[in-house]
Amino acid sequence: MDSLKDLKSFLQALPKLNDKDRESRVKRAKQDFYSFITTYLGHHIGLEYGMTKKESSKFRAWVYTELPKIIANKVTPTNKMVVKAYRGAAKTTLISRLFCLWQILRGDKRYAIIISSTLDLAKEGIDLLKIELEDNINLVQDFMIKKGSLWNNEELVFSVEQERESQVNTHESDNTEVLQDKSKSALKIATGKVSQLCKIKSFGAGKKIRGTNFLSMRPDLIICDDIENDENIESKSQRDKLYKWFNKAILKLPSRLNPYYHIMLVGTTLHYDSLLQRIALRKDFKTFSFPLLPQMPSNLDLLTKESLATFKPRGYILDDTSLHIKEILSDYLEDKASFYSEFQNEPLDKDNAPLSNYTTYTNLPPHIDSCFIGIDPSLGKKRGDYFALSTLFYNKKESKIYASSKGYKIAPDKMIDKILTLFTKTRKLTEHITIACEEVAFQEFFKNELKKKFLTHGIYTPIIGIKSNTNKEIRLDSLAPLLSDGDLLIYENDNLLKEELDTYPKGAHDDLIDSIDIARRAMIASSCINYKEALKATRDYKDKFNSLKEL
Template sequence: MGVELKPFHLEWLAFQDANPRSVLLAPRGHGKTTVADVLYVLWRVLNDPDARVLVVSNTLQQAKAFLRETAGHLLGPELSRVWGGRKGARWTETEIEVPRRRVAKEPTITAAGTGGAIISRHYDLIVCDDVLDEENTVSAAQREKVRTWFFKTLLPCLEPDGEIHVIGTRWHYADLYGELMEAGWPARVDRALQEDGSALWPERFDAASLAAIRRQAGARIFNCQYQNDPSGYEGAVFKYRDFRFYEPGGEPEGLQVFAAADLAISRSESADYFAFVVVGLDAEGDIYVLESFRDRLTFNGQVEYIISRAALHSPLRIGIEATAYQQALAQELARRAALPVVEIRDTRDKVTRAWKLAAHFETGRVLLRRDAAELQEELLQFPHGPHDDQVDALGYAVELAAGYKDFVVRNF
């Protein structure tokens, strides 16, 4: 059949076989349809030609495509030898039938779309393959519509001793997949990137290619579609729905540029993270986040980085929080490059400062680069995420750009 199965593919099949009701969440491009839909259905039909199977996807067109793949394997030289290759009375885009022992009004396999009518039919196996998409999860009303259809229309079509397997990828923290798992359905959740940083399927998506996808798609989309982690939709302080984006290179010309740093507080080689953010203010008062950076740098490394970015962007002001260590770094910058460094004295705690920054997002004033995945992650995970350095630096840079006077700024 030309299908190469990896160990995790075999685990998917074993998981479905062991659980009459299951939720399998897998990353995009990792073979979930071919394995958990097509191959599983083929195995069931070849073992029981009398089985009545329903395959559902987000659209009828998509379900038809899945059925074509299944039918193609059935008619191929390898499998046709097993069951004889003789088409039944029904063989269309939405229904196929193999020779069977019992008479049933349902064909062997039926294709249907999410929300479609399924009247007076009963099935031994239902496979829900990608029944969710962006359109039917974008609002609470759409999610409720899918939920109602699933519980009131689809589930009653399943025989009491039948199987139903829901396979897909997360779209929203309150989607149907999450509800089923919360209700206790056996679930397996796979991520393209494992906790140790290794790739689930390195031959197809190695860690470097996944990092490139994350930069291109953005943190929220990558985490949902490849990590099955929808938490980015709702942060504790920053909400994804408040984010405005611009494409790299799409910022207007003539921006007034400001920058700010959240400095590592130690001179050691293994210091805390250093963060640097550059923003640009346009004539309408919108603030474009031009770049953001976070890394562990030594004292000299931080100085050199700020000098290099200042040479590129020519900021009107570079904000640095006032502490003894940071004052020393600011003075070194002024000595070596005569940069427009200003000291920021702010007695507010990190969370209070973050709420001030979140207000700018809520009013639509701040625009993020669409490929700034790391910054998006840090904002959406704040204050519970592992890092908050870029959040602090961005807050200072935005306040410099917005011209707020509710904290003291003085020149060195």
């Protein structure tokens, strides 16, 4: 609906459902969240009454099926949770509004609070629910909803018909199933209808909220919906202030006597030090994260603004298959920092990303003195890792290293062909080529197979093994000064590599960076070192260099 006025008109024109089916309809709606939506509120997800569709989004499917199970679990309850989802996933509509209402109408919750970044935004949700509870005749009559003493765009008090079971004494002669005792009297379960008062109230983030209660009840459902915005995450002092308020105010809201309360922090990750990120790291919260692209295209390096129209993405996974991948990739090309923050739940942390300060190049210099190819096979590593190939082009006159790196997700038998192709292209630039592969387990086997394949093609070039005697993190961190000083340049169109550099060490992958380090260590071990200058450095910095031979 375009406006609340349109929603009101739509609801007033709804046909009334058959009263004969009311009992089964309500029972089904209370048992299944998706049935509740399609029966009474389908217009909020683009459906007419009674219509269903196969859900195209993994996130929304999780909300319909898994979230109700998590909330209903009283054996191992998850009282506090973080739900991170990409912008446009419909998290506000589904969780903060419809799921909140469903919990109230089921009778599971009595006092729900919805908190947004501002009170005005929170009021929008209350306004929408208010119209539904006024004009959705099928919802109102099926659940016997009646207005209470407070009815405005900040808080709604209303009653809902609920079934209540009670034990009553009966006699053996009663025409019911009973549990008999020695006195020939028994107990039976009697089911009756009761009207249960409940409340939904809105608040703005950072506002006074401590001690709020309804009929002496503390809130049992607290939904913090995108309580951060571009303003209140801008400075560390503002982020600290919001975090302090969340700890002192929000976490103290539920009653200690109620073990089944729920606090839900729902939002989009706007900053690497945001409240959402801080809380997600806590052990007392369970985190559920839904990026728009759980798996980026494996051929991302071929993507540029110029090639977007003809680009054919491969190997990607999209949360919502109804969306257009080209439009999403256009957003990626336009502003990568915003893309990772708003759509991937991975805000870039330049302050704590030691390899993110790099310079790019678009063209190689006219003369290349030597090349070093580093191989990081995905053999024996975790599923999803890249087979990485990096080439370091060395220009002696400039004392610059030009890096180009590609990542592939292909079968092992295809890897050697990729290396052969790369070698052939590189040979046009220089005859001084060294290929390096790390000497561990499967990689050692791969190196030997590569040598055999090269020999069968009549190619005689050094293929060496590189031993790792240093912690991987220390090795990769050592690339930082080369990058920041501009001695190691990165090819502008190597998108996968740039992604790894921007997100290291917290990123999902570092395979391409690792292959660069392998090539760099091959370069150090080669004769391209200027020994005259190195010996001079040894004399000048005796405390830093024990021996040149250690290199």
